Amino acid sequence: MTNNLTASKEHIAKQGVFWILSDIMAMTKRNLVRYIRLPQLLIFSTIQPVMFLLLFAYVFGGAIKTPGNSYINYLIPGIIVQTVIFGAMQTGVGLADDLSKGLIDRFRSLPMARSAVLAGRTIADSIRNIFVVLLMSGVGYLIGFRVHQPLSHQLLALGLTILFGFSFSWISATIGMLVKSVETAQVAGFIWVFPLVFASSIFVPVASMPNWLQTWAKISPITVTVNSVRALVLGGDVTPALWHSFMWMAAILIIFVPLAVNRYRRST
Amino acid sequence: MNQTKEDHPLTKYIAEASKQGLSKAQIIKTLTDEGWRINDILDVILERILPEDVKVQEVAPAQDAIISVRSIRKSYGKVAALDNISLDVPRGSVLGLLGPNGAGKTTLVRVLTTLLKPDSGTAIVSGINVAENPSLVRNHIGLAGQYAAIDENLTGKENLELVGKLYHLAPEVIVARTQDLLERFSLVDAANRTAKTYSGGMRRRLDLAASLVGEPEILFLDEPTTGLDPRSRSELWEVIEGLVKDGTTVLLTTQYLEEADYLADNIIMIDHGKVIAQGTARELKAQIGGGVVELHLSDKRRMTEATQLLQGVGAEPAHVDEVSGHITIPVEDGAKTLVEAVRLLYTAGLELADIELRKPTLDEVFLKLTEKGASNDK
Numbered sequence: 001m002t003n004n005l006t007a008s009k010e011h012i013a014k015q016g017v018f019w020i021l022s023d024i025m026a027m028t029k030r031n032l033v034r035y036i037r038l039p040q041l042l043i044f045s046t047i048q049p050v051m052f053l054l055l056f057a058y059v060f061g062g063a064i065k066t067p068g069n070s071y072i073n074y075l076i077p078g079i080i081v082q083t084v085i086f087g088a089m090q091t092g093v094g095l096a097d098d099l100s101k102g103l104i105d106r107f108r109s110l111p112m113a114r115s116a117v118l119a120g121r122t123i124a125d126s127i128r129n130i131f132v133v134l135l136m137s138g139v140g141y142l143i144g145f146r147v148h149q150p151l152s153h154q155l156l157a158l159g160l161t162i163l164f165g166f167s168f169s170w171i172s173a174t175i176g177m178l179v180k181s182v183e184t185a186q187v188a189g190f191i192w193v194f195p196l197v198f199a200s201s202i203f204v205p206v207a208s209m210p211n212w213l214q215t216w217a218k219i220s221p222i223t224v225t226v227n228s229v230r231a232l233v234l235g236g237d238v239t240p241a242l243w244h245s246f247m248w249m250a251a252i253l254i255i256f257v258p259l260a261v262n263r264y265r266r267s268t
Numbered sequence: 269m270n271q272t273k274e275d276h277p278l279t280k281y282i283a284e285a286s287k288q289g290l291s292k293a294q295i296i297k298t299l300t301d302e303g304w305r306i307n308d309i310l311d312v313i314l315e316r317i318l319p320e321d322v323k324v325q326e327v328a329p330a331q332d333a334i335i336s337v338r339s340i341r342k343s344y345g346k347v348a349a350l351d352n353i354s355l356d357v358p359r360g361s362v363l364g365l366l367g368p369n370g371a372g373k374t375t376l377v378r379v380l381t382t383l384l385k386p387d388s389g390t391a392i393v394s395g396i397n398v399a400e401n402p403s404l405v406r407n408h409i410g411l412a413g414q415y416a417a418i419d420e421n422l423t424g425k426e427n428l429e430l431v432g433k434l435y436h437l438a439p440e441v442i443v444a445r446t447q448d449l450l451e452r453f454s455l456v457d458a459a460n461r462t463a464k465t466y467s468g469g470m471r472r473r474l475d476l477a478a479s480l481v482g483e484p485e486i487l488f489l490d491e492p493t494t495g496l497d498p499r500s501r502s503e504l505w506e507v508i509e510g511l512v513k514d515g516t517t518v519l520l521t522t523q524y525l526e527e528a529d530y531l532a533d534n535i536i537m538i539d540h541g542k543v544i545a546q547g548t549a550r551e552l553k554a555q556i557g558g559g560v561v562e563l564h565l566s567d568k569r570r571m572t573e574a575t576q577l578l579q580g581v582g583a584e585p586a587h588v589d590e591v592s593g594h595i596t597i598p599v600e601d602g603a604k605t606l607v608e609a610v611r612l613l614y615t616a617g618l619e620l621a622d623i624e625l626r627k628p629t630l631d632e633v634f635l636k637l638t639e640k641g642a643s644n645d646k
């Protein structure tokens with residue numbers, strides 16, 4: 001028979017930072033395995049952005065004026081940020097899937113770190129996003145995307161993009177924990193993401209939009225992030241946009257990490 | 269309810285005064301002198317001290333109980349999923365929680381496994397209050413929920429290893445237990461296939477194996493054999509018996525009387541969130557009685573006539589079952605009643621289409637027990 005007192009001591013020790021990290025790593029690995037098992041999932045998740053890319057580059061591109069850059073060069077950084085956002089939507093879908101299959105119940109009944117399920121999922125989706133970004137850059141190269149900034153800037157741009165996706169993952173996680181069904185999570189994700197994506201500088205310069213839309217589009221988290229990425233990879237003034245982007249990310253994380261964690265704790 | 273009875277100034281004073289050897293009369297005099305009205309004193313004694321003393325006694329878990337539930341309530345909107353449930357599970361025993369769909373079985377399991385906070389009441393699991401210290405409880409329990417909770421993208425082996433990792437077991441322990449569990453649940457051949465390819469029964473077995481990775485003191489199984497074929501079911505029964513032999517306490521829910529009968533030391537029947545009967549399988553069977561004679565007339569128009577004719581033959585009045593449209597007679601001595609019923613109907617010239625004697629279904633058991641519960645209330 002176990003003595004409760006010693007048992008408790010031992011288990012409190014197990015809640016240390018080491019075990020939290022260990023739990024997060026185990027969950028991240030678990031979430032990544034499915035992409036390693038099914039690499040087509042990664043490939044498919046780039047088909048839609050590639051279609052957007054080709055559509056805009058060859059159909060609308062001629063009509064869109066982008067001073068200082070070829071349209072392809074203008075478009076690719078935007079499309080990459082868009083891809084990362086769509087990737088972040090998978091966080092909610094994956095969590096809703098785990099919820100509906102009862103896996104979250106199992107995890108919640110284990111003596112593991114409470115944060116690990118959500119953190120493992122958002123981190124795994126960020127790692128997945130790195131691959132998708134690299135894949136998209138390759139496709140971009142094939143259709144004429146060329147950069148002349150130093151590698152360090154390219155890496156900074158990559159880091160910023162992934163971090164941006166990570167913060168959106170937490171919004172998505174909150175939605176996933178709320179709606180609890182895969183289909184609803186999918187729909188609920190796109191309902192708010194689509195307008196956000198189009199009312200930004202991803203596809204067209206904000207200056208070409210009607211005034212009322214510009215007011216939002218200029219300060220949209222997507223615009224400031226896309227503008228920072230563009231400036232980093234193509235050259236130009238980075239600073240104001242980059243700070244705005246960081247502020248948005250901080251705000252999103254401050255609001256949605258607690259919300260998602262709270263939903264996780266209470267999920268029934 | 270922040271002020272416990274110890275905190276109350278009156279209680280403190282009385283304790284202090286009696287330590288100093290003051291007599292009852294002296295204490296009362298001092299109190300009234302200090303301006304306490306007799307009503308206040310009575311109020312404290314009756315409202316605060318007395319009920320709590322009584323409650324403390326009620327809450328105290330039975331000596332050897334490893335799970336102790338007191339007055340748990342949980343409602344979803346207007347539905348009372350758990351309506352004042354209290355129960356004890358002795359260490360090392362198997363409790364069968366029996367109930368129809370929607371009885372509240374899963375809700376109770378979720379409360380005891382820290383997944384759900386009840387609206388009120390206390391639950392003590394392995395000496396730990398579930399509401400106060402859920403994370404400690406998790407070290408002592410294993411859960412196999414109603415639906416197999418496995419990761420379909422991982423292999424069977426990886427599923428178990430992941431759970432081992434999350435229990436913070438040493439790597440060599442994880443390897444050994446995984447191997448052992450795969451063997452015990454006949455999953456060795458499928459160990460390296462993704463769980464997506466598993467049949468329903470294999471998933472269920474993997475899920476159960478996962479609940480055992482932490483070698484829990486208490487195992488919660490929510491309808492563990494639903495959806496299993498008879499062979500897998502009896503295999504699982506053997507596994508559970510083995511665990512109990514090694515000292516594990518098991519709380520399992522089931523819709524099968526037979527399963528509870530076979531596995532459980534004690535059975536608790538719940539319906540609409542309430543305990544409607546409890547005892548050993550034998551005790552419950554005695555309450556339920558022998559069985560049911562069910563008959564079916566060729567001429568449907570004469571049902572009422574036949575029902576009246578058969579009023580007195582069984583242990584309880586004959587009635588027409590609304591679902592099947594058959595005449596049903598609860599019986600103690602089945603064969604005798606059957607012969608008597610046939611004789612009566614024959615004499616009255618009522619032609620039988622079919623007649624059978626069978627064990628009561630779970631529905632009938634519940635019907636009977638709920639009726640009994642209702643009449644006891646009156």
Ligand SMILES: Nc1ncnc2c1ncn2[C@@H]1O[C@H](COP(=O)(O)OP(=O)(O)OP(=O)(O)O)[C@@H](O)[C@H]1O
Binds near residue numbers: 375
């Ligand atoms: N999350 C929920 N939201 C609303 N109502 C719920 C919820 N969970 C359970 N209930 C209700 O509580 C009652 C008890 O449900 P519970 O799942 O505990 O029953 P059960 O005995 O496990 O039934 P079954 O045999 O069908 O699994 C039911 O009426 C059910 O509809």
Ligand SMILES: [Mg+2]
Binds near residue numbers: 373374375414490
């Ligand atoms: Mg249930």
